[in-house]
Amino acid sequence: MTLRLKPVDAVIIGFGWSGALLAEALSSAGLSVVALERGRWRDTAENFPPSRAPDELRYAVRHDLVVKPAENTITFRNSVAQMALPIRAWGSFLPASGAGGGGVHWNGQTWRFRPSDFTLKSDTIARYGKRFLPPDLSIEDWGVTYDQLEPYYDRFEYICGISGKSGNLRGRIEAGGNPFEGPRAREYPTPPMTMPYAPTLFAEASRELGYHPFPQPSANLSQAYTNPLGVTLGACTYCGFCERFGCGNYAKASPQTTLMPVLRRRKNFSLRTECTALAIDHEGGKARGVTYTDASGEVFFQPAEIVLCCAYTFENIRLLLLSGIGAPYDPQTGRGVVGRNYAYQTTSSVALGFDGKLLNPFIGAGALGTVVDDWNGDHYDHGPLGFIGGAYLAALATNGRPILNHPVPPGVPRWGASWKRAVAKSYLRTTRLLAQGSSLSHRGAYCDLDPNYRDRFGRPLLRLTFDFHPNDLKMSHFVTGKLAAIARAMRPDWMTIANREAPYSVVPYQSTHNVGGAAMGADRGSSVVNPYLQSWDLANLFVIGASAFPQNPGYNPTGTVAALALHASDAITQRYLRAPGPLA
Amino acid sequence: MKRREWLASVAAIAFTGCAAPAPPSPLRFFTPEEAATITAIADRLIPTDDLGPGAGEAGAATFIDRELAGPYGTSRDLYMRPPFLPGLPGQGPQSPATPAARYRAGLAALDAHCRAAFAGRGFADLAPPLQDRMLADLEGGRILRNDGGRAFFDLVLRDTIDGFFADPAYGGNRGMAGWRLIGFPGARYDYRDFVARHGEVYPEPPVALA
Numbered sequence: 001m002t003l004r005l006k007p008v009d010a011v012i013i014g015f016g017w018s019g020a021l022l023a024e025a026l027s028s029a030g031l032s033v034v035a036l037e038r039g040r041w042r043d044t045a046e047n048f049p050p051s052r053a054p055d056e057l058r059y060a061v062r063h064d065l066v067v068k069p070a071e072n073t074i075t076f077r078n079s080v081a082q083m084a085l086p087i088r089a090w091g092s093f094l095p096a097s098g099a100g101g102g103g104v105h106w107n108g109q110t111w112r113f114r115p116s117d118f119t120l121k122s123d124t125i126a127r128y129g130k131r132f133l134p135p136d137l138s139i140e141d142w143g144v145t146y147d148q149l150e151p152y153y154d155r156f157e158y159i160c161g162i163s164g165k166s167g168n169l170r171g172r173i174e175a176g177g178n179p180f181e182g183p184r185a186r187e188y189p190t191p192p193m194t195m196p197y198a199p200t201l202f203a204e205a206s207r208e209l210g211y212h213p214f215p216q217p218s219a220n221l222s223q224a225y226t227n228p229l230g231v232t233l234g235a236c237t238y239c240g241f242c243e244r245f246g247c248g249n250y251a252k253a254s255p256q257t258t259l260m261p262v263l264r265r266r267k268n269f270s271l272r273t274e275c276t277a278l279a280i281d282h283e284g285g286k287a288r289g290v291t292y293t294d295a296s297g298e299v300f301f302q303p304a305e306i307v308l309c310c311a312y313t314f315e316n317i318r319l320l321l322l323s324g325i326g327a328p329y330d331p332q333t334g335r336g337v338v339g340r341n342y343a344y345q346t347t348s349s350v351a352l353g354f355d356g357k358l359l360n361p362f363i364g365a366g367a368l369g370t371v372v373d374d375w376n377g378d379h380y381d382h383g384p385l386g387f388i389g390g391a392y393l394a395a396l397a398t399n400g401r402p403i404l405n406h407p408v409p410p411g412v413p414r415w416g417a418s419w420k421r422a423v424a425k426s427y428l429r430t431t432r433l434l435a436q437g438s439s440l441s442h443r444g445a446y447c448d449l450d451p452n453y454r455d456r457f458g459r460p461l462l463r464l465t466f467d468f469h470p471n472d473l474k475m476s477h478f479v480t481g482k483l484a485a486i487a488r489a490m491r492p493d494w495m496t497i498a499n500r501e502a503p504y505s506v507v508p509y510q511s512t513h514n515v516g517g518a519a520m521g522a523d524r525g526s527s528v529v530n531p532y533l534q535s536w537d538l539a540n541l542f543v544i545g546a547s548a549f550p551q552n553p554g555y556n557p558t559g560t561v562a563a564l565a566l567h568a569s570d571a572i573t574q575r576y577l578r579a580p581g582p583l584a
Numbered sequence: 585m586k587r588r589e590w591l592a593s594v595a596a597i598a599f600t601g602c603a604a605p606a607p608p609s610p611l612r613f614f615t616p617e618e619a620a621t622i623t624a625i626a627d628r629l630i631p632t633d634d635l636g637p638g639a640g641e642a643g644a645a646t647f648i649d650r651e652l653a654g655p656y657g658t659s660r661d662l663y664m665r666p667p668f669l670p671g672l673p674g675q676g677p678q679s680p681a682t683p684a685a686r687y688r689a690g691l692a693a694l695d696a697h698c699r700a701a702f703a704g705r706g707f708a709d710l711a712p713p714l715q716d717r718m719l720a721d722l723e724g725g726r727i728l729r730n731d732g733g734r735a736f737f738d739l740v741l742r743d744t745i746d747g748f749f750a751d752p753a754y755g756g757n758r759g760m761a762g763w764r765l766i767g768f769p770g771a772r773y774d775y776r777d778f779v780a781r782h783g784e785v786y787p788e789p790p791v792a793l794a
Contacts, residue, residue, distance in 0.1 A: 050773050051793065052793070053773075054751075054770070054771040054773055054793065055751055055771075055793060056749070056750060056751070057746060057750035057751065057754055061746060061750075062655075062656065068661040068662075069661065069662050069663035070660065070661050070662060070663055070664065073663045076675055076676075077675070078672070078674065082672070083669070083671075084675075085669060085671040085675045085676075085678055086663045086665070086678075087663070087675075087676055088662050088663045088664065088676060088677060088678065089662050089663075089676065089677060091676055194779045194780050195779075195780075196779050196780075196782070197782040197783055200782060235776075237773060237774040237775065237776050238774070238775040238776060238778075238779045239772070239773040239774060239775065240775075241773070248773070249773075357783055358783050358784065358785060359783075360778075360784075360786055362768050362769055362772075362775070362786075363775040363778060363779050401749075401768070402749040402762065402763070402766060402768045403745070403746050403749040403750060406745070406749065406766065414723075414741065415628075415629040415630065415719070415723075415741055416628065416629070416631065416716065417631050417633055419630075420630055420631065420633065420635060420638070420765070421635065423765070423766060424635055424765050424766055427766035427767060427768065428766070428767045452667070453665065454665070503672075503674050504674060505673065505674030505675075505676075506674060506675065506676050507673070507674065507676050
């Protein structure tokens, strides 16, 4: 028996960064807003104060802030020829659950994509010709430009108080920042963080090689900051417990530390936790609301004038498929759009050890480090190289805690007295460099509903079919070579190179940057949502998140997820409310 | 008191605490025999030596016992719906066996193998060099091959290291032995005054949550 609730203006599915940003914007415009979050209520003082937060086993190993696979998971295979099997324990990525979503336990690496990222397909064809692109790629232009998104990147950075140094201020290239970034209207709200030893060595070595190192733009703040909503964040203490952890210092920008104090005071907003959306109800080309179940198992229908689907990538796609919205993608025919354009992140790394240097890896944060962007995107001629895309190369002082990080030089046994001696010597003297590589969408990488495995409510799990495209492996090997060259210039006593290879495996952690499947675009034949993240099929449904990416550039996605969410929120409050209907 | 003396006294207190006999903690999952075997294995994986206590002495059996009695041991939070089908390595573990069941079976198989090979002596009763050989054979897939011996070795090694480096509240890093070994300051949570002091020895002793 479904209980029908009082209608509201807007219902939001998922209360991570996207949901919280939309909740703030729409409730500020006077709409009655209800957010449904499948996970639990979470806030700093109650859930991760400094006396509880630095617990590596609980958060980093047992994944306390991550959705439990028993509650929801996906199935996986590399290609259509295989049978997909369920991911029974998380590995390669960690989808969030709970108020604040991944915004609670992210690292805080806050990037803007470059202008050419949004026009990847047309720019690549213009520069290299149509035949340069492998025929099975399904990359697309985004239908939105960097210039259109710039005010929204700016707004998000100022909501968070991002620490960084501009490299391109209104077209003027500035020393110390990223010279390859798109022009920004103003400087970062707070100065860069103080750099520990390893990122400093990386910056020196990459400068020697002629590259342009700069501080990683960071949502772990270098100093206390009050945002435009009047919420004050604290300064980062470099505690080293960031990714997979909540911050006990109010120093990491999250929905909790930037938006929730304001939302809690608004009478026209309510957050319902432990409420799982089952389907988006619709008829006659219009969404009617959301059917959901709460912790007791009771089923409710929440009618709403606007439905905002702001769950994680996988659940956004699954809700569309379960609700029968949009044409499911068929890899055999290439027809359909829902589930198409799945992409990931092509990462690789180099570990390096120094007998005579104490690097103190326990001093860390989430987005603390130095980066070079010289080998990312189209900053270099790909013509002779035979691939497109690239990566940023970085030394990030992050995740230096000992359960998951206790490297030893190559050749050391895995246990026994010699391992103990090696780990005792190496822990303080080892660091890791990262290549954060792009991932192109292609015909064989997609999501659909699994025919065999179901969730606790009896609904089909989402099925992921994915492997790295040869273009991305070629790219990854190239940029990893550049990363190794910087590593050598740091003059370590030993180093090991971890290239990315096929087949893709869901076991080792790589990145929670799963994108696409509900891609945006200017052409409804190849996208699920328009440039305002409005469904092509239901004008009062918006599908918001990294699910909108048509492919993934070589950066972390959150800055762009937030910019797209804020871009959509302006389109809703300034245009849609006046004249409900298609915005494009 | 000068700072240096104060630090020395803090260290002395810590080491005294470490050397005091630990109160016996009631077992929640293991039998006493199983716990003795785990302690013996952990003592070979991370042995006590001139660098400090090994994993057995630091409480590996207590840590693993408590973990196996909780959600980790029963796979409570994992997706455990059938069908359980063999997959490719890249699809991740697909076994219905929980860690608790794997320990129970793995320890029994290891002990049975030792008793058959060494005149009735179980693993815990073997001399350390022989224990090392058994563990190397388990790791290398030379014994208990059909009983998942290699995967069992990997499981025990991972759990032992997890416990050795986890917060002492979990029982496997008694006296912060694992953290002292490598120089990890634990739950200090604030390095603002040290982040720019490149290459220096961090002077404060580690702290734990509880």
